[in-house]
Amino acid sequence: MHRTARSLVKKLGSVSEITRSEALAELRLMTKNDEESRLIIAEAGAVPYLAETLYSSSHDSQDNAAATLLNISISSRAPLMSTRGLLDAISHVLSHHATSSSPSAVQSSAATLYSLLVDDSYRPIIGAKRDIVYSLIEIIKRPNSPPRSIKDALKALFGIALFPLNRSSLIDLGAVGALFSLVMKDGRVGIVEDTTAVIAQIAGCEESESEFLKFSGVKVLVDLLDVGTGSSERIKENTVGALLNLVRCGGGGVMREVKEMRPGAVEGIKDVMENGTAKGKSKAIALLKAVEGGAKKWDVAV
Known part of the structure; x- marks a missing residue:
């Protein structure tokens, strides 16, 4: 050879x-x-x-x-x-x-x-x-x-x-705008799953809050979590991870939007908590604590 x-x-x-x-x-x-x-x-x-x-x-x-x-x-x-x-x-x-x-x-x-x-x-x-x-x-x-x-x-x-x-x-x-545009316009199998995975990672930095708010990113993520949207389990897990990273790295603006989530979105988080992977469950628990308690420090690692 x-x-x-x-x-x-x-x-x-x-x-x-x-x-x-x-x-x-x-x-x-x-x-x-x-x-x-x-x-x-x-x-x-x-x-x-x-x-x-x-x-x-x-x-x-x-x-x-x-x-x-x-x-x-x-x-x-x-x-x-x-x-x-x-x-x-x-x-x-x-x-x-x-x-x-x-x-x-x-x-x-x-x-x-x-x-x-x-x-x-x-x-x-x-x-x-x-x-x-x-x-x-x-x-x-x-x-x-x-x-x-x-x-x-x-x-x-x-x-x-x-x-x-x-x-x-x-x-x-310009990644954030491009990614959220894909989420809203592209329904092809696997695309939204992969897109939300990238969004979840980018959410984990200090600069993410203002950029996500600029593109109504929190609202888009909340929509994906709503049980009426029919998102796949992977999309919901990625979305939970993104929101949790935003809450941890962002300020009051993100926290306010997350706290104003509709009941359907909260049900989506609970669905991940009950049916998700081990990592997804831990993130869902931490996000629910943030939404319901407003605390900013959690024992659960992302």
């Missing part, structure tokens, strides 16, 4: 476009079907070639390079993050999502980011790339973005938001 990997990587540097294309297709297939091949191919020096190919005008080449990088990242993240210019190449694909980039390459690139963000040490590095964050937000804002592109962008944004210091940048770049 080592010999095959070295041979294919050598072909990536060929002057023949056909030779390069064939090697890319083979590498994509190998890394998809053989987990052990991923690190071997990365160690053979494939990643810089693959990153460079993300700038290709050929959609087939761009697709195969992006998919191969995604496959490698699932097993071996360090070779990607240690490659100079890799994040810039991913940013290039994402920033041209509405023009020259292949939709499949956009999806694979966003999914690669999510894969890399599993390692918490990479979250501040990727989150500091404002061009990447901006492009991900633009993907979810664009009405014509394919559902798969939106879902992959949301997952990448979720990974970025897991690092607390990234949340203010997400707010600065």
